Amino acid sequence: MEKEITGAKIVIDAFRNEGVDRIFGYPGGAVIPIFDELYNATDIKVILTRHEQGAVHAADGYARSTGKVGVVIVTSGPGATNTITGIATAKMDSVPLIVISGQVKTGLIGSDSFQETDMVGLTRPITKHNYLVNHIEELPHILKEAFYIARTGRPGPVAIDIPVDISVAKLKDYKYPDSVNLPGYKPVYEGNVKQIKKAADEISKAERPLLYIGGGIVMSNAHQEVRELAKRTNIPVVSTLMGLGSFESNHKLFLGMPGMHGTYAANHALMECDLLIAVGVRFDDRVTGNLKTFATKATVIHIDIDPAEIGKNVKVHIPIVGDAKKVLTKLIEYVKPRQRSNWNDNVEAWKREYPLKYNQKEKREILPQYVIDSLNGIVPEDTIIVTDVGQHQMWAAQYYKYKYPKTLLTSGGLGTMGYGLPAAIGAAIGNPDKTVILISGDGSIQMNIQELATAHLNCVNVKILIMNNAYLGMVRQWQDLFWDRRYSSTCLKRNINCPDVCDGSHKKCPEYYCPDFIKLADSYYIKGYRVENPDDVVPTLKEIVSFKGPALVEFAVHREENVFPMVPAGKSLNEILVDDWR
């Protein structure tokens, strides 16, 4: 390395040392020096999005689909504040990101100077850790620590705020550190063997054991181990939204997703099991429903890398802190093979009796479930499915058959509409040989629609499927079921000529939809399709996966289709509505 080196050069050197070759960003005054360095760094490609939120979600999609750290660079002030939703999304789903924001000169900090914002204060509750660089001497260590913290333990986003004078300042005798010194940060990877043996013991005693797996399995690459454990012991498996893909969706032992829009079998299994083996999950309220009645018959084993998750929502009998892969490997060693039992027959009967269902036959309108179900068998096996947030997200979780981990990217914890398009672009950039399917809603897609430009300009292989119901469907569903069909502010067709009150049955409903997605796609040089007839669904899907590069398909779907099953918020999992009861 050179004897004297600028802050900006240190940043680039850190990227090289950490194996970063893709960056998502948006420039501005406070980060010109860093972008200037990137200008010559041909080994590090910068993807210029059209909004900072898009940059963060893209880095997030890149990180979730590749397992690498996603890196973002934005400017100070508005550039920095535009990243907040993206950072919070990544934090809730434990995604490793480095978000570098420019800051005003050190001498101006605290004076409300132009484009100054307290980034460290803003991101404190939504990052795993964050830094303001005060002196150039600190920069190398901060960068080293940031990458280490982001990707180790329970991963998460780390923000680094770099004042512009530090980017141009020079440091003598620079060397990128090869180790970190963090006395307060020591993630535990190896589970306690005694506890693991106890867990194995409980498994051999249990009559109605159930494996409950989540995003932690994806994060620690423990899918092989989960599969082996389940198959050795014939224990049925339920997976959270974040865990989908860790276990083959069409496996006999797989009961589906539990929770609010989970399957009857998964929810009843949770209620009835006498041993719950929870791995890499956090007992989110969308999964547990009413905590008071959740899995009350079960001894609970909880395996998680984050000690703060254990016992947070549910009382745990055998806590095991550690990395899911390591703990499961050990557990498989100790666990005795288990034969199929009545319990297996029972849960499989539930699965048969209450399957997920929709009825497209004899319907003139397209059902969104049918579109998603049709993807099975048409798209390549290793396709990456990305979703936005709403009904379409739940149908994507229910009807697509996942085979591999990291093939579903979705904002689970924060539920961020607008996540999908940029995340899909990020995933496509990280996986240039794969097909990426974005399943979005007409509401969500408009929250980061500007990234169509990024999709086109980078020629990403993203197929955008918009389930156009002209509603903010998921909210409308709640209004339909629990608010007396008072469709307040959920109709996306509504214009100034509409009557004050409309539950969707009014005659004078505007004919057209705004925007015209096909014209919009066209103006971004992306091929657009509009599908209105169920017979055209399969041919269109086949066509768009036959070529590389982006495509947009708008499906005019049945406007008031609801997601079932449903456990109404706060209810017990056995108070599940399998069907529209009205």
Added chain:
Amino acid sequence: MQEKHSIVVTAINKPGVLARISSLITQRGYNIENVIGTATEDPNIYKLNFGIRGTDEQIEKIVKQLNKLIDVIKVEDISHKKNFIIREYLVIKVRATNSKRTDIFELIDVFRAKILDVSKTWITIELSGPPRKISRFIELLLPFGIQQYIRSGEIALRE
């Protein structure tokens, strides 16, 4: 049962460390009732003593969350622990007309408190000791008329 808990946090002495700790606590829905924080014999190490109210279970969760902070080295709930010396400091200004003065002096004597300032109508007193002693002292001074007082909050040191 909701009780006041005394927490001692040992952390790296970095700018913003107090903000990190306090914002985490409020973010999780708790209020810091008293707090005292300072560097220690090792200038790189910062110690924070604070009090929050909650059940044992709630406090255990907060302790786990605090432990997740990268700059936090150690967190202890010392409420039920015996091997800690716990002290608090008080400055109090009490109404002391001629007729009441000797009574107050007597209390000062018994509690081994110290007079900081005396005027025609007020006496300012300082006292340090276990929190219960401080509370008792205040309680006994109450009938004389307290103009104002300030308590430091607890500091704790392992025996």
